[in-house]
Amino acid sequence: GAVVSQHPSWVICKSGTSVKIECRSLDFQATTMFWYRQFPKQSLMLMATSNEGSKATYEQGVEKDKFLINHASLTLSTLTVTSAHPEDSSFYICSAREGLRREGRDTQYFGPGTRLTVL
Amino acid sequence: LAKTTQPISMDSYEGQEVNITCSHNNIATNDYITWYQQFPSQGPRFIIQGYKTKVTNEVASLFIPADRKSSTLSLPRVSLSDTAVYYCLVGPDTGRRALTFGSGTRLQVQP
Numbered sequence: 137g138a139v140v141s142q143h144p145s146w147v148i149c150k151s152g153t154s155v156k157i158e159c160r161s162l163d164f165q166a167t168t169m170f171w172y173r174q175f176p177k178q179s180l181m182l183m184a185t186s187n188e189g190s191k192a193t194y195e196q197g198v199e200k201d202k203f204l205i206n207h208a209s210l211t212l213s214t215l216t217v218t219s220a221h222p223e224d225s226s227f228y229i230c231s232a233r234e235g236l237r238r239e240g241r242d243t244q245y246f247g248p249g250t251r252l253t254v255l
Numbered sequence: 256l257a258k259t260t261q262p263i264s265m266d267s268y269e270g271q272e273v274n275i276t277c278s279h280n281n282i283a284t285n286d287y288i289t290w291y292q293q294f295p296s297q298g299p300r301f302i303i304q305g306y307k308t309k310v311t312n313e314v315a316s317l318f319i320p321a322d323r324k325s326s327t328l329s330l331p332r333v334s335l336s337d338t339a340v341y342y343c344l345v346g347p348d349t350g351r352r353a354l355t356f357g358s359g360t361r362l363q364v365q366p
Contacts, residue, residue: 140298170353179342180299180356229298231354243289244354246298 138164140232142247149220150255157215157250159230165210166232170244171203174227186213220254227251259343264361273330275360277343280324288319288326291342293359299342303328330362338364 139162149155159169168187172180184205186192192205204216213232217224231244260278267273279288287306291299303310305317305326316329330337340359346352 142298172356179358180354182353182355185353227296231298243301243304246300249296249298251296 138232138234138245140166140230140245140247142228142230142250144250145248146251146253148253148255151221152219154216154218155220155252157217157228157230157252159213159215159232159247161211161232161234161245164232164234166213166234167210168233169207169213170231170233171205171213171215172229172231174229174249176227180229183215217252220252222254225252225254259345259357261341261343261357261360263358264363266363266365267333268365269334270332273333273337273362273364275328275330275341275343275362276325277328278325279343279345282323282345283347285347286345287347288317288323289344289346289354290315290317290328291344291354291356293340293342295339299356302341333362333364335364335366338362 186207
């Protein structure tokens with residue numbers, strides 16, 4: 137089946153530093169990738185939509201200069217949290233869309249998530 | 256995307272059948288109903304998707320009445336490992352759009 141990986145699985149950083157999170161589709165080409173954020177005991181919230189070779193589309197309230205998204209290839213998207221602060225501590229999850237129909241449906245496959253803790 | 260309403264939490268015991276109902280009164284004609292499962296500190300995992308009537312796979316069954324304003328996810332003979340949050344999503348059958356997650360149902364299975 138389609139597999140999406142994320143790296144790192146967890147990261148701890150100091151306030152003010154930047155952190156890069158990678159999202160890779162391992163066995164398929166992802167035309168679109170999505171980035172979500174999830175705070176404890178809450179649901180997933182969409183941050184941005186990333187299409188290969190074009191600028192990401194950010195959801196209302198998400199600062200594009202703070203959360204830099206790059207989708208340079210069909211198998212890799214990166215999210216960089218710039219000048220991280222403690223309130224950015226969260227669980228970041230990516231998903232990837234293959235664009236093909238498997239088992240009769242066009243779906244998204246989620247990565248395992250990255251736990252970011254900003255001290 | 257159609258708004259969904261689910262119970263916040265449910266408790267069950269091992270071996271029991273669990274039914275989680277989701278309300279989606281304003282579902283559109285081209286909307287599908289999809290359920291995801293999420294364990295703590297993991298990404299969501301697809302469980303099942305349906306449009307109408309009943310769908311069954313190796314993990315669960317999905318019951319959808321004729322008016323499609325609700326749906327029920329049925330988990331047969333749950334085990335401790337089924338403890339997770341279950342999300343009901345309603346939208347067009349395309350991965351092109353981002354998925355909108357509601358609050359989900361937190362299922363706790365006890366021995």
